Amino acid sequence: MLEFAGRTAFVTGGANGIGLGVVRALLAQGCKVAIADIREEAIADALKTLDNQHVMGVPLDVASRSGFADAADRAEAALGPVSLLFNNAGINLFQTIDESSYDDWDWVMGVNLHGVINGVMTFAPRMKAAGQGGHIVNTASMASFLCGPAPGIYNTTKFAVRGMSESLRYSLAPHGIGVSVLCPGLVKSHIYASDAIRPEALSATARPVDSAAVDRLAQIHQFGMEPDVIAARTLDAIRENRFHIFSHPEFRDELETLFGEILADFRDYPSDSGFAERTGFEKIRRSSYENARRSARARG
16 A cells, blocks of 8 residues: 655645645655646645645746656656656636637647656656655546537546556556545536636637626536545545546446447457457457556556
8 A cells, every 4th residue: 555654645636626625635655745836826825825845936838848757847846756756737618619719729739648748748757756655646537438519628538537547557557656546526626617727829719708607607616526535535545546536436337338338339240251260469458458457456
């Protein structure tokens, strides 16, 4: 079981919502924590609420590779090698794919997917070299399983984060580094106001902000799960080295229905000419994948 005390953690999107809840939970476990966020005022406000000498703020646009490297250097120089990474920063654009522009794609992909990629590519080599083991949590969403017409680009990024996290889990297991994907439902956070931090360079083709819709979303998010509850459930999952972190149990039945619909789409076709050879290869692949899952569950 992974021990938190004395470890250094790096939390993106750490100045509010799930990120800040995770920061509070980690500090309570004796961790040193770097709060990374694009909003410097939010970092300052968060730090005022955290009376702990082992926490620092690091301004960061997660879409920037060089910015991530600089932030990592600053955090490790002050707090020591990072062995707990929470790629949590995320935004949302509440519209369909066919109503979106390339600027919309570049913005949402840059934060939600490339931000996670940048975090992994920055810290995974450092964590392996440090040899302290550790854990990486990538925040996806129940939207990494469940789709409607909107938010289309958000769904795309979260599906990708889920797949990326599973592959990463198997490659890092031999190094004693666990990987989990956090899939929350509705959270009490400010994600509904993402347009406020949209870069000017990616705003030329943005649709006008629907203030009434933002106000409705703000009211809905007030009923979201408290970040501290999600954080506690996240740390429990890390201790148990679970891959999927389902903080919202109310989605169990919906996922069961979805998986049933997926399996129902299979058909019993007659064997084709390459069936025997192909399935022979698949037996090898299946065994390899089973071994990878077993190894990852048994992370030292």
